[in-house]
Amino acid sequence: MSKPYRLSAGGSRIDRNRRVSFSFDGRQLTGFAGDTLASAVSAAGQRVFGRSFKYHRPRGVVGLGAEEMNALVGVGEGARHEPNLRATQVEIHDGLTAVSQNRWPSLTFDIGAVNNTFSRFIPGGFYYKTFMWPASFWKHVYEPFIRRAAGLGKAPEGRDPDSYEQIHVHCDVLVVGAGVAGLAAAEAAAKAGARVIIADENPVFGGLADISGGAIDGLAQADWALAKARTLASAENVHVLNRTTVVGHWHHNFLMLFERVADHDPARLRTGAPRHRLWKVRAHQVILATGAIERPIAFANNDRPGIMLASAARGMVERYGVAPGASGVLFTNNDDAYQTALVLKAAGVAVRVVDSRARADGPLPAKAREQGIPVDAGSVISAVNTSFGGLSVTDVRIASYRKGQGRVIKETRAACDFVAMSGGWNPALHLWCHNGGKIRFDDQLQTYRPDRHADRITAVGAANGSFTLASILEEASAAGSRLAGSGNVHPVPAVMQAGQQPMEPIWFAPATGKYNEGNKHFIDFQNDVTAADLELAQREGYESVEHTKRYTTFGMATDQGKTSNLNGLGVLSEATGKPIPEIGVTTFRPPYTPFSFGSMAGVLTKDLFLPIRRTAIFNWHTAQGAVFEPVGQWRRAYTYPRAGEDNHAAIAREILAVRNKVGLLDASTLGKIEIRGPDAAEFLDRMYTNVFSTLKVGKCRYGLMMNELGFLTDDGVTVRLAEDHFLMHTTSGGADRIAAWLEEWLQTEWTHYRVFVTPVTEQWSQFAIAGPRARDVLKKLAPSFDLSNEALPHMSFVEGRLGACPVRVFRISFSGELSYEVATPSGFGLGLWKAIIEAGAEFGLEPYGTEALHVLRAEKGYIVVGDETDGTTTPVDVGLDGLVSKKKADFIGKRSLEQSYLKGPNRKQLVGLLTEDPGEVLPDGAYAVRQVKDKPPMEMIGQVTSSYRSPTLGRSIAMALIENGRARMGETLSFPLPGGKVVRATITDTVFYDKEGAKLNV
Amino acid sequence: MSELSHESPLAGVTPPPGLSVSLREITDRGMIDLRGHGSDQAFLSAVKGALGLDLPLRPRTSAGSDDLRVLWLSMDQWLILCPRTKAAEILAALRSALTGVHSLAVDVSDMRAVIRIEGGGCREVLMKGTSLDLLDAEYRPGCCRRMRFAEIAALLSVVEDNVFDVYVFRSYARYAWDFVCATAREPARVRLFGAQDAPA
Amino acid sequence: MKPRYSLFSLARNAMNYHKDWERAWRSPNPKPEYDAVIIGAGGHGLASAYYLAKNHKMTNIAVIEKGWLGGGNTGRNTTIIRSNYLQDPSIAIYELARSLYEDLSQDLNYNVMFSPRGVLMLCQTQHEFRAFQRTAHANRLAGLDCRMVTPQEVKEIVPIVNDDPNCRYPILGAYYQPRGGTGRHDAVAWGYARGADAMGVDIIQNCEVTGIQRDGGRVTGIETTRGVIRTRKIGVVTAGHVSTIMDMAGVRMPIESQCLQALVSEPIKPVIDCVVMANTVHGYISQSDKGELVIGGGTDPYNNYSQRGSFPALEHTVTALVETFPIISRLRMLRLWGGIVDMTGDRSPIISKTPVEGLYVNCGWGTGGFKAIPGSGWVFADTIANDRPHPIAEPFGLNRFQEGRLIDESVAAAVAH
């Protein structure tokens, strides 16, 4: 059934001396270096590349490049598999493995093809009308079936072994597309001195130059293009990028370029080159020279394998030396496509032309006739016949046609094994429209062209609807010079090209049979949307083109309607009697063609995915086998289990060490901010809820911060270093936020305050030495200052040295024990840390982690912002009314505390909880209910905010926010847990340990 | 405590083989964060008295010599670079000169890591992490500016034509280092503009 | 009454090459006066009209739409449906909506493809884990069918998830609502439109409201690009454009309009059979019945009416998802788009009477209102018909901003999609 189609000569892209072996669906094949998968497989005589989305019809290659919608394949194996690639863009290399998609069990025999038989019952939008009974069947029967049938290719298996990256570049002029228009524009811009980037999605520059005839400056178009590509590549101010698709255009001339660095070259990939690179380009000016895309013609069964675009047929022959078949019919409505007939003829392939125009007598048709090519003007293809299963074309019917004619009158049969079609050309407007460019309908070209754009972007060449070489080169050169800021227009090269007669649109070719019923005129091939589907959507009231699109899925396939959009509008126009511009267009959205998620992640995966912040002690923690906990971007030691110990045991041990001996905590992550200026104290009075202007030099004070809504956002200890100088501590998570917050108020509201703020968090390593023996440990380190309770009482501060190490010591406590926080410049951090460990050994010092810290503070009833508070909690709610100044006229959040709901009745208030069973630990977040019922719903009156097993007290403790909690001391609450268990707990004070604070002042 | 060991943020970290640029940590740099108003003559002359040089007032510039360089950070903020051993002395001099002048000077020598990147192509390597146009003439030696680098904040200083220092907060040092190592791999080398092979 | 859709009607029409299908909705000209007018034919507006007609027998009403019905955020969202919110008022409205979704196809005789495939909200930090635990307790006591699941169960439900315990944000567990899921967004709008139209509601497309007429403190009509329409009840349901409409009535709103984007991959065979939300890293993902991965993230941080967003927010999302589902690295983005979402000060919706008599507003659904459509329409219709807030709507009144009675869901570390 298949025969080889490689021609004995020709093929500008291939190197016949370099054979390449690859496989397709397990079949070993050889092609030549330079072949695409499409050309190499076609050369081997294979027509069918895949099955369509809905009807599972066999499909072959239609296009030449990015517009391909049928021949989608999966390439590579296992974790390197990539689905849905266009065979027309896959460059073959030795060892490449490709598979067809959406077929089972095989390409030629596919069970899903029954859908085609039933296609009459499943028109556009059918699923909205059925699959509703019984209701549960949707989830369990219908939907799984639909999902399995849909979906095209398969996902890879496993983690991607390849790498990706990104780069930012700025340029004066970005030229998109390196056809003759792009090359001419880039050259003119470069000559004018601009920094130019020119990118093209293809491996080779030149666009369609090589298959478009004509000459420039006495050279064949392709040779001219090659010469220009060389000049540009060697220029100092130009960067050329091939295999690079400009995928999107965003505000302010930001564009994204998707470079396939090594897909085509496994050897390069093996060296470690990134597979893809995403270029983020900020261009002062953009020149769109993206060319045009040929459109198919809607005739019955126009989707059969072997039916392709005229440009694709001639590209096959000229670029790859592959004949699309043994004999073909060219169906056109324009002169340009006659070049395909001429090329085929020259390659020895029999061809005849069917032209829907009443007359075809321009120079190209004339030449065709001269060459003996039969031309049927005023005709259309009215039927396509195939071999069994629709796998290949056997013949077509040709019917006479007059413009607007709805049904077939006279037919003849023509044997052929392929069809080339051309319904005219559509400028590639995608990038023009991504960012709001306006377009207008051109009656002569019967297509949309660029109109106005708010950004600095200009379309030239075929992208601008200019199809003659003279006009392309003229506007491209002019744009290049002008946009590079040069007054001199670069000389426009001289051209030679055959003239062309105007095309005539044909949106729907009448077919054999009554009213064309049952015939499929495909508009969107990949999604199996036919002209009848579009008409049905209209009849059912889905009139807006956007409704039609969504109801039928027309234009929503992986080609995003590159070949179908305009044909669809043509059909809609004929169905409604409205001119095309009144139909409207759907929105063009990025990307131009799909690009990899891997490239969007770039190198930011694995260890580089979101930074991890490390304290100076990080490696020590790791070496000790610490379990880590993420706190913001920090990794903090959670606990240090010893051999044979689980986390619980380790945490209990650490807590008891602090309570009975001494512990050491890496608290370096705490935010630290220096604040200085004559108005510093007053400024702090505004930022904190409590008063700081009364703080004595050398003393520390705990402060609360609210946001303007009156909710707690941060807390910490601030020390007054001098009359006009403070050092503020914030929570670890709040450090950057609070520093920015202070700056913001200074810069935007209280601009008259003379205050400077400098965050110094990372300058300091800071450790808490806590426990009854803390002073002993410090003493051993030879402090340069007096450590006695009198000289350095609770909530005071001293600066000096521990041995040789410069330190700041804060006598503050978050554990309720005698405690010093010692800060030293981070470079000394590890040294000091080790010294403390060493000095502490004889006192039983143990490092403790964040979980022990949390239990210790809970035993003391200290809140953690973010645990006891949740963004809707006020200082009053957590019982810290005492820290909300009544005297200060204004501070942040003060006014909101007056809002009725915030001071209303029934606020949830922070209380302690003791479970009836001391061994029972309430789950975090458990809710108390007003009344326990057999089943939900039950009315909730508050929730547990922190809950721990306290090794100190030998029982569980918890804190909770409970409706009117403070008025309910002694009341017992019920917490219904999953599985029906109800835990009962009694409301108490929040301080469970050392209520008098005796341990602090020793 | 016996002796005073000081450890830099990237102590023990070495660049992997096969990089297209050379990479090292600079560890002996003292840094002082200075705040004051660029419009305050008293401030400016006090600083000049203490440092012996004029603060750079133009955005994104620096002043001074190898030994003592001041980087502009904002209209009211500078970063003074000096040998680490001199930082305390300079800070003391500054503070005493600035007595009575609204200002804030803090020793931040241990707050940041400094990564030096040098060699042809180092601009391209950096441009994989920042959206700044490092090919612009502004980025000549002496220029400095804050930037977003990969996912973090950084300070960039152009030392010589192909020599850049990247300052990042200490806790991010490893991340920044690893990021540069990932983007500076030889097989990923990019050379922007200039002669290339023609896309044949 | 319209002919019903069924397998039988499909077969019968197939015989005739589908030439005889009825229109799903009419394309009427506006009448000079209606008993009530809904502005905005998104899901919420259409559902409101449907329930006004169905539950309150108000059929002389119109829905006015400046473009094509369903073309706003209803036509561009990632279709996540769930009700496992933290705060009581939120649970009430979202669960009402979710339960209505269960039978919506049958009620509307239009397959909206409600697919309760389960919603999995990953816990990737201890903090998030604790927050979801709290939500789980609250939801259980409110009667929702939700539960915490272990990392092993996560792996069973979504085999492609990155279960490396040493990855940057290892999965510590997840909060799971098995009867959450997705729906076919367009079909929800179309089904309500068809249902409302069948009861006589006029849906007037391509008709932009340009003014609101008042007589003293009450509304008397609207001005549109197709003329003046008299009415004494107006429901404003215009999402991202609510500020502009309410300005016309002199009511200032606690709303900012921002761009939220979403994207789809190329279609592939099924790989993920539930909705996964990874809030720590700001990404969520599901797979549509057609096979595309549907992906969304956070909003751009500034006001925007252009339906086109910037790239960083999306890129951040995709990076996070590549890390969470490594196999997607080699899949490709097919299309991205933006919608203009209406963000309130506390990120919860507004369903409210207003200081102007006869003027009602339903907005502020922001990044998460698709799931609420049936419930919101239900209670808003009731509010309009009876001129007093439906009990479920009551907490969502405008007065809450004055009283400080915010409904802040962000406290549960959950985002509101």
Place this chain on the structure above:
Amino acid sequence: MLVVKCPVCGAEGDETDFHAGGQAHVRRPASHDPAHVSDEEQRDYLFIRINPKGLHFERWRCDRGCGKWFHAARDTVTLEFKAFYGITELPPADVIAEAKGQWAEYFAKRLKAEKQA
């Protein structure tokens, strides 16, 4: 992807190097008259925002440059910036002249107040 330009230090760059800070010219009532702020005033301050389709005035911070806050005038439909100006300043007169609706009212009131003062 907006290009933002800081009027303080002149740095120009990607929106990711800046921080968007919401509507400009929001007056904090408590700073002026802490004792007499009505519930409505407080609500307006905290929640009510001018949300125009068209010319808008907003706050930005030069996050990765000089760290300063500043003002910008931007069209929310075209996303074009019309002006950048200081954090304590009013927009240039020609931009004020383009303001519509609530913004026009706001500037009219403010200019009048400034004239009287």
